[in-house]
Amino acid sequence: MARRSCFFILFVLLLFPMSSRAVVPISDDTQACIDCHAGLNPGIVKGWEKSRMSRVTPAAAKEVPTSRRRVSFETLESSLADSVVGCAECHTLNPGDHRDTFDHNGFEVHIVVTPKDCAICHPVEVEQFGKNLMSHAYGNLQNNPVYRALADSVNGMHVIKDLESTVVKPDSETDADSCFYCHGTVIDVKGNVTRETDDGEMTFPVLTGWPNRGVGRINPDGSKGACSACHTRHQFSIAMARKPYTCSECHKGPDVPAYKVYNVSKHGNVFSSLGGDWVYDNVPWVVGKDFTAPTCAACHVSLLADEEGEVISNRTHQMNDRLAWRIFGLIYAHPHPKSPDTAIIQNTAGLPLPTELTGEPVVKFLIDAETRKERRKQMQTVCLSCHGTTWVEGQFARFENTIKTTNDMTLAATKILLTGWEKGMVKGLSRKDSIFNEALEKKWVEQWLFYGNSTRYASAMLGADYGAFAHGRWYLSKNIHEMLEHLKQQVKEDE
Numbered sequence: 001m002a003r004r005s006c007f008f009i010l011f012v013l014l015l016f017p018m019s020s021r022a023v024v025p026i027s028d029d030t031q032a033c034i035d036c037h038a039g040l041n042p043g044i045v046k047g048w049e050k051s052r053m054s055r056v057t058p059a060a061a062k063e064v065p066t067s068r069r070r071v072s073f074e075t076l077e078s079s080l081a082d083s084v085v086g087c088a089e090c091h092t093l094n095p096g097d098h099r100d101t102f103d104h105n106g107f108e109v110h111i112v113v114t115p116k117d118c119a120i121c122h123p124v125e126v127e128q129f130g131k132n133l134m135s136h137a138y139g140n141l142q143n144n145p146v147y148r149a150l151a152d153s154v155n156g157m158h159v160i161k162d163l164e165s166t167v168v169k170p171d172s173e174t175d176a177d178s179c180f181y182c183h184g185t186v187i188d189v190k191g192n193v194t195r196e197t198d199d200g201e202m203t204f205p206v207l208t209g210w211p212n213r214g215v216g217r218i219n220p221d222g223s224k225g226a227c228s229a230c231h232t233r234h235q236f237s238i239a240m241a242r243k244p245y246t247c248s249e250c251h252k253g254p255d256v257p258a259y260k261v262y263n264v265s266k267h268g269n270v271f272s273s274l275g276g277d278w279v280y281d282n283v284p285w286v287v288g289k290d291f292t293a294p295t296c297a298a299c300h301v302s303l304l305a306d307e308e309g310e311v312i313s314n315r316t317h318q319m320n321d322r323l324a325w326r327i328f329g330l331i332y333a334h335p336h337p338k339s340p341d342t343a344i345i346q347n348t349a350g351l352p353l354p355t356e357l358t359g360e361p362v363v364k365f366l367i368d369a370e371t372r373k374e375r376r377k378q379m380q381t382v383c384l385s386c387h388g389t390t391w392v393e394g395q396f397a398r399f400e401n402t403i404k405t406t407n408d409m410t411l412a413a414t415k416i417l418l419t420g421w422e423k424g425m426v427k428g429l430s431r432k433d434s435i436f437n438e439a440l441e442k443k444w445v446e447q448w449l450f451y452g453n454s455t456r457y458a459s460a461m462l463g464a465d466y467g468a469f470a471h472g473r474w475y476l477s478k479n480i481h482e483m484l485e486h487l488k489q490q491v492k493e494d495e
Helices: 002-015 028-040 042-049 058-062 087-091 123-130 133-142 145-155 172-177 179-183 238-242 244-248 258-264 266-277 296-300 369-384 389-422 439-461 473-494
Strands: 102-104 107-109 157-161 164-168 188-197 200-208 311-313
Touching: 028 042, 028 087, 028 107, 102 200, 123 133, 133 145, 133 179, 145 172, 145 179, 172 179, 238 244, 238 296, 244 258, 244 296, 258 266, 258 439, 296 369, 311 369, 369 389, 389 439, 389 473, 439 473
Parallel strands: none
Antiparallel strands: 102 107, 157 164, 188 200
């Protein structure tokens, strides 16, 4: 028995003479980083060691058949292609472009790794992400005076005097801890600091807007976005990006309740019950074999195929490629914008909104009917991999009806608010005041930002109760009555 065991061990050693960690080529520069930081930041180093990047060189990744490939570069210089992607390969790239580059033990190192750095190996994905609303999330909030005013009303400090409230604009730290946590901050260098370390005095750049990994972050090299928002450092796991927990960080609600709705949907039910047995890191991702119900990534991002290798849907990092409608109501659900830079949109009233206050879409800035039809078809193709045509068409008809009815309920609330403005009972636009800082205005915001959005997400993702009593239609109707009562009370007080 012992002899048989020895032969088995010998057989294993002959098959696998060295661990993959021992044979992968690590550059001298990355090894120097590891030698120091394994003791200083063991979590970072151990996370990287578990990553695919630590085991596969870009050259080897390029040799994989196209359908299974995870990189998209055409050519790469040998100094990068023939070593695994480690600390130096990411943190010393493009040093001249990075305002945060500093001398660190003889290396030109930058702290913030950006999409421009990732584009060395993933140029297609970075280009697609650049066309995505997410990549412009900082500017789409900060450069839109209406949305910026909403952020100020949420994040600002309220000072009460003589039963009147004055809102003091929020400081940058409060913004970064709130809306811009997800939208992204501006990362810049405001100077240097010298610290005493185990290796003596060292000088480091001081960053403003840091830490942040918001999807629309403005980086020190001028690029937009953070790949680590979804492929979290330093393991950069595709499996992590495919699980709904990752998306939940910014899509939990009540303004964007995608994760909550998914959790109570039948798809979420299947994921919660059976998802522990799924395979999350295969490329392509095989429907029915690797997973049996969609996650966020399956619907919006991933390369999907059937067991014969036929492509169902191509991988994309332009998240609206399969979306005809923008159901995140601002103020009404509407066709997706043509440009990811929505700060350029202006309606006929001069407001930077994709619709008029009364709901009509600003068509010149939004995708046309033919584009909507194509995107609708692409999303339906994903659905049809698990559902029949009648089911899918019925679901889309119901969803698009929900877009109409929720927009109508928002319009009803808007008419109440317009009456308040016209009668001078609410300051608003007529007095060039913020449209978000009085009680009636805040209830109006809740109508579309919370209840309208919740109802649409529930319809789109089959999470019924979120469209009924959990921030859904019950609240859409209740809120209208409360707005009316509020306005009537003000009329009575003014008589």
